[in-house]
Each structure stands twice: as structure tokens, then as C-alpha cells.
Amino acid sequence: MSMWKKNWVKVIFAVLIIWVIFVGYYYVQHRIMIWQYTINQEMDLKDVKVKIEEVILENNNGRFYKYNNELLLLRLKGRIITNKSLSNSDANVMRKNIDIEVIDEVGANHSSGGRCQYEDGSNIVSFEVRGNLFPIDRINNELTIIVKDKMNNFSDEIKVKPEYNKKTHRFFSRNLMGMFILSLASLCLGFGGVLLTGEKLIIQTLIERLIPISGVWIFFALIIKEDGWKFEMVIMIIAFILLIYLFTRGKSTVFNIDEENILLLLQEICVDKGIEFDTRTFSVKMSNGERKEIDINSTAMITEINFKRIQDKKLRSEIVNEIKLRLDGMEKKKFSYTGLFYMGMGVIWIWVIHKANIFG
Structure with missing residues (x-):
């Protein structure tokens, strides 16, 4: 498979193109x-x-x-x-x-x-x-x-x-807030655009949670701090990211696929690897005979898989990588409401940039 066919490459490329266009415009047009x-x-x-x-x-x-x-x-x-x-x-x-x-x-x-x-x-x-x-x-x-x-x-x-x-x-030297919002908007537009094509993606839940939570931080920063980022705010954000990491450790989020298809995918992967997978309890049998459950939660074609109970990090990584490979070969979903949601978030942040005159 060529690099271009990989989903994460498409996401990064779309985000970079949108980011370069916006940054180029504001760099040329605005000086302090x-x-x-x-x-x-x-x-x-x-x-x-x-x-x-x-x-x-x-x-x-x-x-x-x-x-x-x-x-x-x-x-x-x-x-x-x-x-x-x-x-x-x-x-x-x-x-x-x-x-x-x-x-x-x-x-x-x-x-x-x-x-x-x-x-x-x-x-x-x-x-x-x-x-x-x-x-x-x-x-x-x-x-x-x-x-x-x-x-x-x-x-x-x-x-x-x-x-x-x-x-x-x-504006690069004076407006970290604006640059952060612009980067977040580009990420939402690029990520949402790729999801709208029907691509099936799997990413760490930490990253998926940080996108909307970053929006909450921006909202409070715009209201409370007019003079840009403060040291205390940066420390709070870092602490909050660490807290989210603790709650999302071992979790992955899959987009544009439902719980039923994820179960079939996990079952196929375990069979190919010679691992027993119980579809009733969503558990795998380890080499020492112990059974470790995999928590699966699905909502609106977003499926969260929790591998935290599987202590073998190598096995956990192999399963996630195998899911990535097999998602690439699956049929694309015709329409993604999740992609529409992220595109909407991106448009909202671009509107915030202009409405609040962050760059002028």
C-alpha cells in the first residue's frame, strides 16, 4: 500500500493545506x-x-x-x-x-x-x-x-x-491565542473533511477528546484573559491534559464504523493470531489462561475500544495496528455525521477569529 492511501496521511495533508492557506492570508494582510x-x-x-x-x-x-x-x-x-x-x-x-x-x-x-x-x-x-x-x-x-x-x-x-x-x-510574535485557534480550526476542517469521504479511522481517544476540550479552554481564555496566554493558564492546561491521559490510557476511538463491525473485525484478528475471542463477554484469552475483557462502546458510528485490561502492550499495539490495516480495506461509509460535526466546529472557530477580530 502506498503512503498516500493511508488514512492518517490524508488527514495530515488536509490539515496542513488548510492551515497554510489561512496562515498565509493573515501573514500577508496583518501587521502590528x-x-x-x-x-x-x-x-x-x-x-x-x-x-x-x-x-x-x-x-x-x-x-x-x-x-x-x-x-x-x-x-x-x-x-x-x-x-x-x-x-x-x-x-x-x-x-x-x-x-x-x-x-x-x-x-x-x-x-x-x-x-x-x-x-x-x-x-x-x-x-x-x-x-x-x-x-x-x-x-x-x-x-x-x-x-x-x-x-x-x-x-x-x-x-x-x-x-x-x-x-x-x-501577528506570529504577538498572538499565540490566535495561532492556537487557527490551528484548531484547520484540524477540525481537515479531519472532518476526511471523515466526510467515508474513511474509517482509528486514533487514540486522548487526541479525539482534546479537540472539543480545547474549544472549552479557548472559550474561557477569550472571556477571562484578553491579554493572551498566561503562565498559570498554560500550567492548568498541561495538568488537564495529563488528567485526560489517565482516563483515556489504553483507549482507541474508531470513526465511521459501528459496534457490530468492530466485533467482527476483532474476532477475525484474534483468529488470525491464534487468540481465543469470546463475543459474549468481549474478552480475549491470554497465553497464561486468563481472560481479559475489552470494553466497547458505540454511539453514532463512533466506537470506543478500551484495551486497558490487556497488560501486554505489545499485543495491544499489534491489535490496534491490525485494525488500522483492515479498516483501509473496508467499504467506505456513504455519509458521516461525525465528519459534518467536525467541519461545523472548524467553521465556528473561523467565525470566532473574524467575529472577535483576533487577527483583524
Whole structure:
């Protein structure tokens, strides 16, 4: 049998073709451009000091890498410094009391949002002021940064003429989330497409379970973490994969075949290998006389075979490999609802990429 006739080769080829097409499109069409200027100026208010550190402009002007080369995202970073340690409640009061605005030469305010970070007991509150409608034709404008202490009715301002340092990134270097979703979408489309042809495949149950479970992780990541993957999330994913492995060890999943045909296939393989197979108890008789059951569960032309009780890994591997060979010679199923399901999953993830503007 030639390599091309093997089912796993067809799956890998289909996935790679779809992945290359999508990645090629996004690589050519999308770049992240960043303009950065360091300020490092301090303003003394009555009770605190406000240090303005830097201003950044970039063409990612919204959630999930939404590119716009005419209206840029402005980010002003700095720190509020006090002479005493702050509790969480103190920091919250200060955050509401100190107001920071960025005004361009025509008087437009680019301070539509922001965020603060602080630790209980620290005397520093880090802040970031954001505005996502900064016109690129005003990139050389002088900026006025106004800091207001609303409690003491006091304000101060500085004017800066930024001389930006421009950098350009492709999305590969900034968007691991997007790359993961794109790879998952390509896998679903390629795998589903091969199943729709009626091909009968057998893969480790671990891999089959990880495809939909990966989708669940992406859902939570998109909702909880806007800034991409975090170390804690990666550790949780690795731990979860190990947990799934423990529950799926020794299991294989067969697509486009029902339980009856799997039983016939196992019986033929055992007869050819001189192994006694009991179709009533789904058990095989080992060389030492012991009987080991094989658990078989079938739903909608997806059959899960659990060889875990067969401790002889060599025999277990031989049976799985023999199933692979004999599946290639079986008649193709005319239509696969499972293939349609995976194709649907792939389309949904492509829709997520565009709807959430992950690459633009």
C-alpha cells in the first residue's frame, strides 16, 4: 500500500493545506505597528506624585487584535506614588480621585478608558490610560497630559512633543491565542473533511477528546484573559491534559464504523493470531489462561475500544495496528455525521477569529 492511501496521511495533508492557506492570508494582510515614546516626567500634587512614563500608539485599536491603520490605540502608562502604604480600599479611593487626561492639539480627549494595578501594602499604583480613536494624521501632534486631584480640587499638566520610536511586528510574535485557534480550526476542517469521504479511522481517544476540550479552554481564555496566554493558564492546561491521559490510557476511538463491525473485525484478528475471542463477554484469552475483557462502546458510528485490561502492550499495539490495516480495506461509509460535526466546529472557530477580530 502506498503512503498516500493511508488514512492518517490524508488527514495530515488536509490539515496542513488548510492551515497554510489561512496562515498565509493573515501573514500577508496583518501587521502590528507600534509607536513608542518615553516621557519620564513627574508631577507633584498635594498628597501624591504622578510619574508619567511613556505614551504608546498602535494599530491594534480594540479587543483581540482589531487592526486599524487610520484610528490608533493610545496608551499612556505611569505610576501614582504616595508617602504611605496603601490598603486595597485606599488604592480604590485614590484611583477614583486621580483623573488623567490626554489631549491633542485640536482639543480631542483620548482618555476613554484605563486600568490600575496595585498590591496591598505598597505605596505605588500603576496605571494605564487608553483611548482607541487617535487619528494617525495627528501622530506628530503635541500632547497635553492633565492630572486632576478631584478631592483637593487641584490639577497640573505637562506638554510633550513625542518623537516616536516605530516598531513593526507580524501577528506570529504577538498572538499565540490566535495561532492556537487557527490551528484548531484547520484540524477540525481537515479531519472532518476526511471523515466526510467515508474513511474509517482509528486514533487514540486522548487526541479525539482534546479537540472539543480545547474549544472549552479557548472559550474561557477569550472571556477571562484578553491579554493572551498566561503562565498559570498554560500550567492548568498541561495538568488537564495529563488528567485526560489517565482516563483515556489504553483507549482507541474508531470513526465511521459501528459496534457490530468492530466485533467482527476483532474476532477475525484474534483468529488470525491464534487468540481465543469470546463475543459474549468481549474478552480475549491470554497465553497464561486468563481472560481479559475489552470494553466497547458505540454511539453514532463512533466506537470506543478500551484495551486497558490487556497488560501486554505489545499485543495491544499489534491489535490496534491490525485494525488500522483492515479498516483501509473496508467499504467506505456513504455519509458521516461525525465528519459534518467536525467541519461545523472548524467553521465556528473561523467565525470566532473574524467575529472577535483576533487577527483583524
